[in-house]
Amino acid sequence: xxxxxxxxxxxxxxxxxxxxxxxxxxxxxxxxxxxxxxxxxxxxxxxxxxxxxxxxxxxxxxxxxxxxxxxxxxxxxxxxxxxxxxxxxxxxxxxxxxxxxxxxxxxxxxxxxxxxxxxxxxxxxxxxxxxxxxxxxx
Numbered sequence: 819x820x821x822x823x824x825x826x827x828x829x830x831x832x833x834x835x836x837x838x839x840x841x842x843x844x845x846x847x848x849x850x851x852x853x854x855x856x857x858x859x860x861x862x863x864x865x866x867x868x869x870x871x872x873x874x875x876x877x878x879x880x881x882x883x884x885x886x887x888x889x890x891x892x893x894x895x896x897x898x899x900x901x902x903x904x905x906x907x908x909x910x911x912x913x914x915x916x917x918x919x920x921x922x923x924x925x926x927x928x929x930x931x932x933x934x935x936x937x938x939x940x941x942x943x944x945x946x947x948x949x950x951x952x953x954x955x956x
Contacts, residue, residue, distance in 0.1 A: 829857040836866065841945030844876040845869065846924060853943060863943040866890070867924070867935040874925030877902070881944035885916040885937060892933035898922040921948055 829852075836849035836857050840863070850856060852864040864881075869875065869892075887908075894908045896916075902923055908914060916922060928934035 823872040827850040827858060833854055840865065840943045842886050843878045843945055843947055844873040845873045846945065848937070848945075850943065855936070861941045863937075863939040863941075863944070865937055869894075869924065869933040869935075871926055871931055871933075872929045874923055875950040877921055877923050879919050879921045879946050879948070880916065880939060881943040881946050883939045883941060884917045884918055885939045887914045887916065887938075889938045890934045892931050894928040894933050894935070895925045895927055896922050897925070 821884075827853070831851050833851075835856070836851050837853070838849055839855050840848050840850045840853055842848055847868045848865055849868070850863060850865040852859050852862060854860060867887075874895075874897075889908045889910050889912045891910060896906050896908070896914065898904050898906075898920060900938075906914070907927065909932065924935075
């Protein structure tokens with residue numbers, strides 16, 4: 819007797835169908851392409867993060883999630899460390915890894931162009947906003 823093989827379901831999410839039903843931080847808009855809201859994903863989140871010209875996100879971290887970022891469009895900075903005194907700058911085409919539980923602030927270096935990140939996070943889009951921390955301009 820032959821065993822029936824279960825064929826997994828593939829899900830296509832069109833660029834016009836990204837969802838904003840995901841965790842958010844002031845100063846940045848996360849739009850999920852792959853999440854547990856719009857696919858069968860249970861161990862990964864993938865989306866775009868939009869930051870308007872001249873803005874920075876509020877201070878936050880991603881709990882136990884590992885985060886990979888890719889600067890899709892624009893120029894960015896990330897502040898981290900004690901009192902957010904450490905800074906890295908990134909350009910289109912640059913990647914960054916943010917370890918779990920690392921407080922940081924993401925900002926747009928441009929005063930005229932939008933910043934767009936592609937962000938992957940596992941296991942999900944965990945966002946812990948740190949309301950007691952200031953939003954820091956670039």
